[in-house]
Amino acid sequence: MVVIVLIIFCKPVDTNDSDKLQKPSVGSNGVSTGKYGKFISDSPAKKKNAAVGKPSKSDKKPALTGPRKILGAGKSAEELSKEFASMDDDAKINMITNLEKFEPDLLALAFSDKSPDVRLAAAQSLSWFDTDQKNILPFIATAMKDGTSDVRDESYSLMDSLDDNYDVLSLLGPALSSQFSDVRLNAVSKFIDLEIPKEEFKELVVKALSDKDDEVREEALQSASFLWDQDFDSEDEAVRYITKH
Numbered sequence: 238m239v240v241i242v243l244i245i246f247c248k249p250v251d252t253n254d255s256d257k258l259q260k261p262s263v264g265s266n267g268v269s270t271g272k273y274g275k276f277i278s279d280s281p282a283k284k285k286n287a288a289v290g291k292p293s294k295s296d297k298k299p300a301l302t303g304p305r306k307i308l309g310a311g312k313s314a315e316e317l318s319k320e321f322a323s324m325d326d327d328a329k330i331n332m333i334t335n336l337e338k339f340e341p342d343l344l345a346l347a348f349s350d351k352s353p354d355v356r357l358a359a360a361q362s363l364s365w366f367d368t369d370q371k372n373i374l375p376f377i378a379t380a381m382k383d384g385t386s387d388v389r390d391e392s393y394s395l396m397d398s399l400d401d402n403y404d405v406l407s408l409l410g411p412a413l414s415s416q417f418s419d420v421r422l423n424a425v426s427k428f429i430d431l432e433i434p435k436e437e438f439k440e441l442v443v444k445a446l447s448d449k450d451d452e453v454r455e456e457a458l459q460s461a462s463f464l465w466d467q468d469f470d471s472e473d474e475a476v477r478y479i480t481k482h
Contacts, residue, residue, distance in 0.1 A: 317346070326355055329347065329352070329355045330358045333347050333358045333362050336365075336366075338366065339373075341372070345376075348360075356380075356383060356385065357388050359376070360388050360392060361391055363377070364395060364398060370399055370401065377392050377396060381412055382415065393423050403433065406431060409424045409441055410441060421445070421448060421450065422456055424441075425460060426456060426460075428445075428464065439479050442464070442479060443476050446458065447472070447476070457472070465478065
């Protein structure tokens with residue numbers, strides 16, 4: 238009987254050859270840049286950020302990060318309010334950030350939430366919706382009244398995005414009555430950008446010239462000088478001139 242023995246020679250992998258398989262190495266930031274591209278480690282921080290879907294000021298809407306819990310279907314306003322209130326802040330932010338359409342009832346709940354982060358998410362979301370801009374005016378007005386400056390700052394950006402000067406004008410009156418000087422100052426800064434006859438908002442200019450805040454009055458004086466093409470020396474002089482013309 239003849240026994241045939243086959244010997245198979247396996248070529249060892251040269252670990253020093255840079256063209257061969259290379260094991261990716263992970264740095265302290267959790268990112269590998271090995272030969273086959275980079276990957277992101279599943280660190281707890283990254284998992285949390287991905288799940289929450291934190292809003293940003295980018296004009297790109299973040300992608301939906303997980304199964305969306307549908308609110309409001311066949312529910313009363315009271316039931317909707319209780320369901321939204323039962324969520325933690327991260328879940329509320331994720332919900333608001335990933336709204337697929339303009340949902341005023343849900344946004345109203347978010348704008349009245351106790352968390353400033355939830356309210357900020359609601360304000361930032363307003364620029365994403367394909368809806369008549371008049372629908373978002375009440376929410377911009379609400380954001381201007383917010384006790385958190387970040388939310389108020391977002392309302393200014395939203396106001397800048399409005400393309401109807403009369404929509405902007407509709408917000409300036411309430412803004413000039415705000416308890417926050419930054420809101421009043423921002424409103425005054427809009428005067429010279431309004432492409433409508435100055436006679437239609439001269440009462441607002443006069444009101445701003447009498448504001449209790451020095452910076453607001455100074456901004457109003459400069460705006461009045463520009464709009465009426467006069468070199469006013471004082472707020473009182475500007476008021477006298479404007480009320481007569």
